[in-house]
Amino acid sequence: MYSGLSYCIVGSGFSGSVLAERIASVLNKKVLVVEKRSHIGGNSFSDIDQATGIEIHKYGSHIFHTSNTTVWDYICKFGEFSNYQHKVMALFKQRIYQMPINLKTINDFFNKNLSPNEAIDFLNKEISSCGITNPKNLEEKAISSVGLNLYNAFIKGYTRKQWGKDPASLSADIISRLPVRFNYNANYFNDPYQGIPLDGYGQLFDRLLSHRNIELRLNTSYEEMAQYIPPDCMIIYTGMIDRLFDYKFGALEWRSLNFEWETKNLSDYQGTSVVNYSDESVPFTRIHEFKHYHPERTESFHAPQTVISREYPIAWQQGAEAFYPVNDTYNNERFNKYLYKAKRKSNLIVTGRLGLYKYWDMDTAIENALKLFERLKKSEIP
Ligand SMILES: Cc1cc2nc3c(=O)[nH]c(=O)nc-3n(C[C@H](O)[C@H](O)[C@H](O)COP(=O)(O)OP(=O)(O)OC[C@H]3O[C@@H](n4cnc5c(N)ncnc54)[C@H](O)[C@@H]3O)c2cc1C
Structure with missing residues (x-):
């Protein structure tokens, strides 16, 4: 006792x-x-991969971001953060796009050169042609945010993989309204405070x-x-x-994830930290490349090897790690x-x-x- x-x-x-x-x-x-x-450190844990010296996030990419000054002031007492700004790319039918959907995504996808106001009008027409005013499920909610074409390219397949269900059978409550930017801002998060602990999440938790x-x-x-x-x-x-x-x-339902790790004999595999794979035919949803979280660590950043992890959503069973409720x-x-x-x-x-x-x-x-x-x-x- x-x-x-x-x-x-x-x-x-x-x-x-x-x-x-x-x-x-x-x-x-x-x-x-x-x-x-x-x-x-729970799911936020990161540690150095001994073979390559690269800091890896064991449970997928973790980027710290907040608008809450109290939280930021508190956590900064336990570690210094870099000024890393997260950007995500999405691969669909062999072409790369910026995520979340912004003016560049719209122009690239529809092969146009729209100004911000023209893009607003264009997307409003896309949305109104779908005729959804009161979305009753996740599919309808997503279509009423971005229209059918962008939904089919970037949301439908990704969501089916992530949740293992047809988006039309999922509750609209699972997602909030999808963000669309009518400018070329490619930052994934809007929060004023953002970064990665300079010496890693593992060290930050040690100090906590x-x-x-x-x-x-x-x-x-x-x-x-x-x-x-x-x-x-x-x-x-x-x-x-x-x-x-x-x-x-009875057990509460979760989604779990399988991470497939690989060390590549390449200095840079995908040129950025996260690429989403939105085609349903590709079985994973994302590839993480961890060295991009620490460009300031010049030795591991320029090392001739790189560590990647492919993220596969899977059904949760008792005993597995629970990731998404x-x-x-x-x-x-x-x-x-x-x-x-x-x-x-x-x-x-x-x-x-x-x-x-x-x-x-x-x-x-x-x-x-x-x-x-x-x-x-x-x-x-x-
Ligand atoms: C794939 C993925 C990516 C994410 N990316 C981001 C991101 O980029 N930015 C962001 O802000 N958030 C991100 N998150 C969310 C982030 O992981 C959570 O906010 C955070 O982990 C919550 O901390 P927690 O302590 O509540 O839970 P956890 O981190 O899950 O910690 C719970 C701990 O309890 C332990 N535990 C559970 N049961 C027992 C038991 N019976 N006995 C002993 N120990 C037990 C577990 O082993 C675990 O270590 C992401 C989440 C996932 C799944």
Whole structure:
């Protein structure tokens, strides 16, 4: 039994690590962090590939971006960020386009030379010719954002691969309205703060968790530790909520991913960090080329080899990594049953993207952890 332990945090992604850091340093309480993987950092983890010296993102490209000054000021205390600006290309029928759809994508795709205002008129005609005013599913929502032609090229095949279902059978709630830019801005994100940790996410997480009040247990699942946790210890659980309750109401549906890694004897494979493959006939959705995240690391950037990873969406099964929640009505209702059960336990808080069954970017995970900490602090310090 861990006597004197006030908090046990399950999971060392941004949700768990930020809470551990705040509780350890501000509340001066002992925290045990339990992580089932062999490394900290959750899905945001990155590390150096020993063979090439290139920093790789183990669970696919992770670009930090936020508009939240509190989050940015907080995370910058644990690492310096580069000024990397993310740009994504999409390959469709052997031609390369800029993503998200912008004026260059429209002009290249329709073989035109439209000005911004002409492109607005042109796309409005494309959209109105589809006649969708009240989109009832993901396909209709996407078509009512970009028109049928751009939908067929860049959304339809990609979405079918990503979700493993026909877009017409998916809930419109799964996507927000698709962004279209009527200028040549090729930046993927609009946020004012953006970058990649200069010495990698792994180092940033090391610093988050380096406080003397934090004890870290890697390769350990909560389920095998539970019997050693004192009954008055507060459990903060950032794992899957349905697993916590032994899938009592059935498993929540997720999409999982398979990453196929390859080291190429080439200095540069695709000229950029991410290329989307929107043709349905290509089985993967993206290729990541990691050296492009660190052009400032001149040695690995100019090395004669490069590391790429092909991303294949796959159906999730119990035991696999859960990446994208399928937030349709059926699953959300099932999730609410688990949440109700969790809320009735006074020494349990469920949070994080896995716990709350939400797609969160890293900044949202940090923002939620900081807000949760403020609530905990109020109850700890009257
Ligand atoms: C492919 C992909 C790309 C992404 N790219 C970006 C991006 O570019 N920018 C961005 O801002 N966000 C991105 N994200 C989102 C980002 O990964 C999440 O915001 C972030 O990981 C959330 O942190 P978290 O701590 O809530 O969850 P996680 O990072 O998933 O951490 C949860 C941790 O809990 C551990 N755990 C779970 N159950 C147990 C258990 N029972 N016992 C012990 N440990 C357990 C897990 O092993 C994991 O380490 C991406 C996500 C995916 C899937």
